[in-house]
Amino acid sequence: MTDVKHVVYWHETEHAEPGPPLRESVDCDVCVVGGGYTGLWTAYFLKKAEPALDVHVVEAEFSGHGASGRADGFVTPTVGKDIQALVARFGEQRTADASRAVGRSILEIGRFLRRHKVDAEFEANDYLLAATTPAQLRRLEKDRALAARLSGGAGPALLGAAETRELIGSPALTGALRTGGALVNPFKLARGLARVVREAGVVIHDRTPVLRVHPGVRPTVVTPGGRVVADKVVIAANAHQFTFPPFRDQVIPVWSYALVTDPLTPAQLDRIAWEGREGLVEAKTFLTCARFTADNRVLWAGGPALYFRNRDTRRRRMNDPRAYRVLVEEFRRFFPMWDDVRFRYAYGGTVDIVRDFAPHFGQLPGNLFYGYGFCGNGISATHTGGKVLRDLVLGKDSEYARLLYVDDDSRRRQAFPPEPLLYAGVRGACRLMDWREARA
Structure with missing residues (x-):
């Protein structure tokens, strides 16, 4: 790939002017803590x-x-990476309740954007959960049931296969479930949400990294320019959640990558059936x-999920050539008719992975609250999570405070091992997962 820009495509679709940092102590x-989707939706609903x-x-x-503005823009009713495991653990009723709550968030995000005149390129096009192998087709059959x-x-x-290819004309597809969902420009959603939150009276301190959080009757957030003393603190740092001691062994940052082409010409668009623009x-x-x-x-994204030793999130990991080689090979397999399409952007970002592949919300001693673990499926789930955190912070016993995402005696946080076992374990787990999915 030549003339490729290693910058996030979405970041070039709208200018962002960061606000002032915190330069004093406030009460x-x-x-x-965290100005991404989880933190902003929490502030909005509060x-x-x-x-x-x-x-x-x-x-x-x-x-x-961060992750909110680097997402691929799929607004889906995803409850967790493994819904079968959630049913086995919590039962069908609680899993259905969580699924309905996240499904409502898809509609409510669309209404939010219209109400507040946020042009986030929202398209309610549904999406196809598609199979390319017999094992994946069997998984779809189980998911449908x-x-x-x-x-x-x-x-x-x-x-x-024939019906699927009538919708999206890729020869790699052998079947699909059509599921409700939408597409959005994730950066414009994040910027619009920040504007609406500020207009509601929330103060956002940009360029204000948190050095530490001291729990207590009135916990304190320490930053380079000042302190925030609050009645309650919500830690919603996504892939950087591990930088706070209570979550050090609960979350790992895993890299996901994306390629974005030049705008397709009318002739290139005519080579494939994809009139509905589904995800x-x-x-x-x-x-x-x-x-x-x-x-x-x-936009073509995903590929190998790379974890680097010691939770390395340095920007240079965004340009890992292994990921782009795999993505290009897979793109050619899915879309051989686009062999002349050029990639213009190649970039990556970290997502927060947890042991059970589903979000976690809850409260710690010292008036600390938390929400994390979206595993790359957070656009609609963070909206739901904002309501969960609102009710936890306000002490309300509600349907959101009782969702299976909330940690209690029936669901506890699961720890990752320390390094170097973590690095070896992640690599082994990924290979085992690929082997199981190939034979499911």
Whole structure:
């Protein structure tokens, strides 16, 4: 690949001017650590529930700089990476409750964008969870049967190869489930959400990294320029959650990568059936996915999930050539008709991976609250999570505070081993997962 820009495509679709950093000590009701989706939705729902609350958000860079603004833009009803495991652990009713809550978030995000006039290129196009192997097709059959039980209805239709290729004309596809969902420009969503939150009276301190958090009756957030003393603190740092001692062994940052093409010409677009512009997601844990952007580029993302020793998140890991080789090979397999399409952007970012592949919310001693573990499926789940954290912070016993995502005696956080066992374990687990999925 030549003339490729190693910058995040979404970041060039809208100019972002970071706000001022914290340069003094402040006192407030709630301090949210992290200005991504989880933190911003929490602040938004807190202010809607109690407008008089004084809420401050501290963000190391600016809203949309991290995972929220680097996401692939799929707004899906994903409850966790392994819904079968959730059913086995929590039962069908609690899993169905969580699924419905996240499904509602898809609709509510669309309404939020319209109400607040945020042009985030929202397209309610659904998406295809697609199979390319017999094992993946068997997984779709199991998922369809489970979805029917959880919904109490017929569930989504399982499409055969011919029907799937009528929607998206890739010769690699052998079947698919068509599922409700949407596409969005994730950076514009993050920037628009930050604007709306500021207009509601929330103070966002950009370029304010957190050095440490001291729990207590009134916990303290320490930053280079000042301190925030609050009644309650919410830690919502996504892939950087591990930098806080209570979560050191709970979260690992795993790299995901993306390629974005030049805008396709009319002739290139005519080579494939894809009139509905649905999102395409491969039916495996470490998936590949594809979608159109608003200007008719193709975003192709996923590939190998890379973990680097000692939780390395340095920017130079964004340019790892191994990931792009795999992505290019897979793109050519899925879309051989686009052999002349050029990639213009190649970039990566970290996602927060947890042992059970599902989000975690809860409270720690010292008036600390937390939300993390979206595993790369956070656009709609963070919206739901904002309501969960709102009710936990306000002490409300609600349907959101009782979702299976909330840690209690029935669900405890699972720790990763220390290095060097962690590095070896992640590599081994990935190989085992690939082997199991190939034979499922």
